[in-house]
Amino acid sequence: EIVLTQSPGTLSLSPGERATLSCRASQTVSSSYLAWYQQKPGQAPRLLIYGASSRATGIADRFSGSGSGTDFTLTISGLEPEDFAVYYCQQYGGSPWTFGQGTKVEIK
Amino acid sequence: EVQLVESGGGLVQPGRSLRLSCAASGFNFDNSAMHWVRQVPGKGLEWVSGISAGSSDTPYADSVKGRFIISRDNAKNSLYLQMNSLRVEDTALYYCVRRSGPFDYWGQGTLVTVSS
Numbered sequence: 001e002i003v004l005t006q007s008p009g010t011l012s013l014s015p016g017e018r019a020t021l022s023c024r025a026s027q028t029v030s031s032s033y034l035a036w037y038q039q040k041p042g043q044a045p046r047l048l049i050y051g052a053s054s055r056a057t058g059i060a061d062r063f064s065g066s067g068s069g070t071d072f073t074l075t076i077s078g079l080e081p082e083d084f085a086v087y088y089c090q091q092y093g094g095s096p097w098t099f100g101q102g103t104k105v106e107i108k
Numbered sequence: 109e110v111q112l113v114e115s116g117g118g119l120v121q122p123g124r125s126l127r128l129s130c131a132a133s134g135f136n137f138d139n140s141a142m143h144w145v146r147q148v149p150g151k152g153l154e155w156v157s158g159i160s161a162g163s164s165d166t167p168y169a170d171s172v173k174g175r176f177i178i179s180r181d182n183a184k185n186s187l188y189l190q191m192n193s194l195r196v197e198d199t200a201l202y203y204c205v206r207r208s209g210p211f212d213y214w215g216q217g218t219l220v221t222v223s224s
Contacts, residue, residue: 035210037153044203044214045153056212088153092210095167097143097155 002027002091006100012108019076021103023089028069033093036065036074039102040085048087049074079105110134110213112204117218120194128218130187130204138182141207144189146200147217154200157189158207172198194222 003026013019023034032052037045047056049065052072062077076083084107089100116128128144143158157168157178166178177190187204201217 033209037211044216045211046214047210047212050210050212056210090153090211092207095158096169097158097211099153099155101152 001096002029002093002098004089004091004098004100006087006089006103008103009101010104010106012106013079014108015079015081017079019074019079019083019105021074021076021087021089021105023067023072023074023100025070025072025091029072029091030093032068033091034065034067034072035090035092036063037088037090038083038085039088045088050092076105110206112206112213112215114202114204114215114218117202117220119221119223121224122194122196122222124194125190125192126194126220128189128191128202128204128220130215132185132187132204132206135206135213137185142180142187143205143207143211144178144187145203145205145211145214146198146220147203148200156202159187191220194220196222198222 005024007022034052036049039045053065064075066073086102086104088102111133113131120126144156146154146156159166159178175193179188199222201219203217204215205211206213
């Protein structure tokens with residue numbers, strides 16, 4: 001099983017600032033089958049990034065993903081008020097599909 | 109528009125059974141792999157089980173293996189999760205999810221509470 005560790009647990013930033021979220025895998029994520037999801041309170045998760053760096057349909061270009069192997073990053077280039085949420089990484093290379101524990105991006 | 113609508117959640121005693129359903133619309137259900145993901149309120153996401161388009165492949169998380177059974181009815185565009193021998197630790201919001209590679213569409217979830 002691939003264990004994903006996200007850091008930091010909480011990120012306190014102001015609107016307009018840049019957010020950098022990390023996701024580290026316990027073993028290589030094959031073919032960069034790494035996704036990022038955003039979850040707001042009371043809502044289901046929403047796919048943001050797949051294939052480590054491809055934006056899902058309708059996702060703003062301030063969201064970008066990078067990385068390969070075992071180290072991946074989600075960057076939000078300038079935080080908008082609606083971006084304050086919890087973010088999860090996930091590997092979808094095969095069973096068991098696993099998620100990181102989440103990073104909460106909160107308003108400073 | 110893709111829609112996934114879960115139902116069947118509720119309060120159940122430990123050791124009892126519950127069957128969740130998910131009604132899908134807006135996409136070719138019979139060509140899509142489907143999954144269940146759960147989330148304890150205020151906690152993270154946990155993958156539970158998945159099923160291939162033709163039902164030939166049905167992996168399970170170790171935490172539910174031998175107790176939960178995933179199935180689908182492509183004629184009814186429906187996904188199911190039969191949950192047996194429920195435990196207090198199965199209490200969570202259960203999401204129905206389409207997988208096209210990543211998990212690209214999620215329902216709003218149905219809450220299962222296991223308590224005496």
